[in-house]
Each structure stands twice: as C-alpha cells, then as structure tokens.
Amino acid sequence: MQTNLADWIRDTPAGVEADSILRKCVHCGFCLATCPTYNLLGDELDSPRGRIYLMKQMLEGAPVTRRTQLHLDRCLTCRACETTCPSGVEYGKLVDIGRNVVEERVQRGAGDRFRRWFLKSTLPHGGLFGAALALGRMFRPLLPKALAAKVPRARPAGKIPAARHARRMLVLGGCVQPSIAPSINAAAARLLDRIGISLVDVPQAGCCGGVTFHLNYQDEALGYVRRNIDAWWPHVEAGAEAIVMTASGCGTTVKDYGHMLRHDKEYAAKAERIAAMTRDVSEVVAAERPSLARLFEGKSGAGRIAFQSPCTLQHGQKIVGSVETILKDAGFELTPVADPHLCCGSAGTYSILKPELSRRLLHGKVRALKAGRPEAIATANIGCLAHIETGTEIPVRHWIELVEERTAPRDGRG
Ligand code: SF4
Numbered sequence: 287m288q289t290n291l292a293d294w295i296r297d298t299p300a301g302v303e304a305d306s307i308l309r310k311c312v313h314c315g316f317c318l319a320t321c322p323t324y325n326l327l328g329d330e331l332d333s334p335r336g337r338i339y340l341m342k343q344m345l346e347g348a349p350v351t352r353r354t355q356l357h358l359d360r361c362l363t364c365r366a367c368e369t370t371c372p373s374g375v376e377y378g379k380l381v382d383i384g385r386n387v388v389e390e391r392v393q394r395g396a397g398d399r400f401r402r403w404f405l406k407s408t409l410p411h412g413g414l415f416g417a418a419l420a421l422g423r424m425f426r427p428l429l430p431k432a433l434a435a436k437v438p439r440a441r442p443a444g445k446i447p448a449a450r451h452a453r454r455m456l457v458l459g460g461c462v463q464p465s466i467a468p469s470i471n472a473a474a475a476r477l478l479d480r481i482g483i484s485l486v487d488v489p490q491a492g493c494c495g496g497v498t499f500h501l502n503y504q505d506e507a508l509g510y511v512r513r514n515i516d517a518w519w520p521h522v523e524a525g526a527e528a529i530v531m532t533a534s535g536c537g538t539t540v541k542d543y544g545h546m547l548r549h550d551k552e553y554a555a556k557a558e559r560i561a562a563m564t565r566d567v568s569e570v571v572a573a574e575r576p577s578l579a580r581l582f583e584g585k586s587g588a589g590r591i592a593f594q595s596p597c598t599l600q601h602g603q604k605i606v607g608s609v610e611t612i613l614k615d616a617g618f619e620l621t622p623v624a625d626p627h628l629c630c631g632s633a634g635t636y637s638i639l640k641p642e643l644s645r646r647l648l649h650g651k652v653r654a655l656k657a658g659r660p661e662a663i664a665t666a667n668i669g670c671l672a673h674i675e676t677g678t679e680i681p682v683r684h685w686i687e688l689v690e691e692r693t694a695p696r697d698g699r700g
C-alpha cells in the first residue's frame with residue numbers, strides 16, 4: 287500500500303522500518319480468517335488488516351485515541367496473521383512500533399497503569415514470583431475455588447545431571463518457569479545427558495525480556511537482554527554449542543535479540559551471534575533423532591497425547607511438525623486437534639489484562655484438545671501450560687517431560 291508517514295517519524299529508525307512493513311501489505315484480507323480476535327469479535331478493527339490500517343493512519347499523523355489503543359491492546363501478538371500473509375508482512379514488528387507510539391500519546395487509566403507496572407515489576411523477577419507462588423500453594427485450601435484453580439500444582443525437578451560431556455549447551459532458566467515447573471529444564475537436562483550433551487544453566491542470566499518488552503517498557507527490557515548477553519558471552523567464547531530454550535515464548539524473544547539491539551553499537555554483533563545460536567529444545571532433539579531412537583527401543587504403548595503448538599513455536603519461530611515427530615518417535619499416539627493455528631489465550635500477560643477474551647479462547651482451545659480423548663495434553667511453552675491447566679482436568683505437560691520419561695533407564699538411574 288502507499289504510505290506518507292508524518293515528518294515526526296518518517297526518517298527515524300522506527301519510521302523507516304514501519305514504512306517498509308506497511309508498504310508490503312496489499313490489503314488482501316487473507317489474514318482475517320486466522321486472526322483469533324477477528325474470529326471472536328467480527329470487527330475489522332480487531333483484525334490484522336484493520337490494525338495495520340489504524341497504525342498507518344496514526345503514523346501518517348492522524349490523532350491517536352483510546353480506541354486505537356484498545357484495538358492494539360486486544361491483539362494477542364500471536365502472529366498467526368504473519369503465517370497466513372502471502373506478502374510477508376512482519377506484523378509483530380509493526381505492532382511493537384505502533385504500541386510504542388500509542389503509549390507515548392495516550393495516557394492509560396490509573397488502574398490499567400498499575401496493573402501493567404505491577405506485572406512488569408513482578409513476573410520477570412523469579413524470586414518475587416516464586417515467593418508469591420509458594421504462598422498461593424500454601425494457602426490454596428483457603429482460597430476461593432476460582433482463584434485456587436489458577437495456582438499451578440508443584441512439579442518437582444527430580445535429579446539434575448552434573449555437566450560431564452564435552453558437548454555443552456547453555457539453557458535459559460527464565461523467570462516464572464523455575465518456580466512453576468522446574469521439572470521442565472530438569473527433564474531436558476536428563477534427556478540430553480543421555481545422548482551426550484550437557485546442559486548448563488548460567489544463573490546470572492534471567493528473564494528473556496519478552497514480558498517487559500510487550501508491556502511496552504521497551505528500554506527496561508533491553509536491559510535484561512544486555513544482562514543475558516553478558517552472562518552467556520564467556521560461555522559462548524569457551525565453546526558452548528547453542529543456547530537452548532525450553533519455553534517457546536522465550537525462544538522467540540531471544541532469537542530476536544539481534545533485531546532488538548541492532549542500533550546498539552556495543553552489543554549489536556554479540557546480540558546477533560546469541561540470536562543465531564539460540565535453539566528451541568525441539569530443534570536440538572530433532573537433530574539428535576538417531577541417538578534418541580536407540581533409547582526408545584523395546585518401549586511401546588506410550589499413550590494418547592493432544593499436542594498444543596504454542597503460537598510462539600509455530601508462528602514466532604516457524605517450527606512446525608518437529609515436536610509431533612519426536613512424540614511419535616517416542617511411541618505416543620497424537621490425537622487430532624482442530625484449528626491448531628489458534629491461540630489458547632495465554633499470550634504473555636493477555637490472560638490477566640484481557641481476561642474475558644482470553645477465557646473464550648481457552649474454552650475453544652480446551653474443547654479442541656479434548657476432542658480426541660487424550661490421556662494428557664502436551665505443549666512447548668510454560669505460559670500456555672499454566673493457562674491451559676486452568677481449563678481442564680486432563681494433565682498438561684511440557685512435551686520434553688513426556689519424551690524424557692520414555693528414555694529413562696528402567697533401574698531409575700540417570
Ligand atoms: S494477508 Fe498480509 S497483505 Fe493481506 S491484508 Fe493481511 S497483512 Fe496485508
């Protein structure tokens with residue numbers, strides 16, 4: 287489409303980037319069919335095409351209003367529209383720019399500001415979040431039923447193997463995952479240890495910055511990004527092969543570090559290198575399928591699983607089919623899941639900031655996941671796991687936990 291950006295943004299880095307993205311959109315509307323908020327609300331302004339048009343008007347100098355903010359807030363940043371778009375419109379990058387402009391020009395109400403401030407001040411800090419979760423678990427019997435259902439059950443880590451292999455990869459601990467489900471990284475470490483790779487957690491690294499960035503505290507998020515790069519860099523120079531992500535949400539963010547710090551002279555090259563060596567754990571496991579196959583030998587009857595592919599895995603990282611293949615290798619039967627491209631409604635902090643829309647998406651997702659009568663639901667992201675768990679009695683696991691259990695030696699060692 288033709289654009290004519292306003293003087294105040296045209297020649298800035300954000301303006302140049304937004305302009306090149308906007309020009310790719312041909313307004314065909316193919317993206318509408320796969321947009322969860324358009325499916326739910328049926329309003330063009332809650333579709334990718336409508337939001338793109340709103341952002342174009344805003345960047346061309348039209349007044350920015352609460353209405354603009356509302357329609358951008360309702361977007362899940364699931365990026366299903368990017369997967370569908372035949373013109374390669376990078377909607378996710380555009381909406382980051384658009385939200386930043388709206389945030390500067392439209393004052394939020396006091397309650398909304400406090401909620402967003404509170405979320406960015408607690409979630410990225412694992413210690414604070416862990417303490418709150420421990421209290422929630424302790425007082426669960428006293429909590430109202432609806433609130434008690436939101437407190438994730440404990441998932442102990444089990445044994446974590448010492449680093450003993452020449453092949454070493456780093457693993458991101460992250461912010462909320464170590465408190466909600468330390469079992470996930472522990473399972474990844476045990477599985478990879480069995481095929482000759484040691485996973486090393488660098489404690490100086492922490493939250494990937496994704497939650498903070500998408501709450502639009504972008505400068506603060508870039509501080510987390512630089513801290514993680516500083517923490518990992520000595521290990522990268524010492525020969526770590528990859529940086530492994532067990533949460534696809536974090537993986538999407540860390541793979542974007544090069545873009546996030548592209549204007550930072552000191553960090554740009556390092557950020558690019560970190561992004562390039564970042565792998566979702568499914569990419570690491572898929573590359574080791576031959577070694578893994580021998581661990582599955584003689585084991586049958588793994589059970590029926592419904593796999594929920596998080597938006598950050600399928601749309602953010604474009605990883606499609608890998609986890610399903612690994613689960614089948616491990617002997618699981620995958621049950622059919624309708625509309626697998628649709629978001630479950632977790633979407634970072636969306637389930638807290640837009641609870642009604644999130645709840646409707648969750649109900650639809652749980653219905654689709656349960657349709658094939660699975661014994662368990664598998665996912666690849668901690669946010670989706672904790673969210674889906676609130677909507678079903680079926681156990682929800684990270685797929686790496688299920689596969690690791692299939693490779694465990696019968697004597698219980700290792
Ligand atoms: S599918 Fe792509 S080109 Fe078509 S309207 Fe949507 S974003 Fe624009």
Ligand code: SF4
Nearest residue numbers: 321361362364365367
């Ligand atoms: S990111 Fe998701 S919710 Fe937002 S416009 Fe695209 S498809 Fe719709």
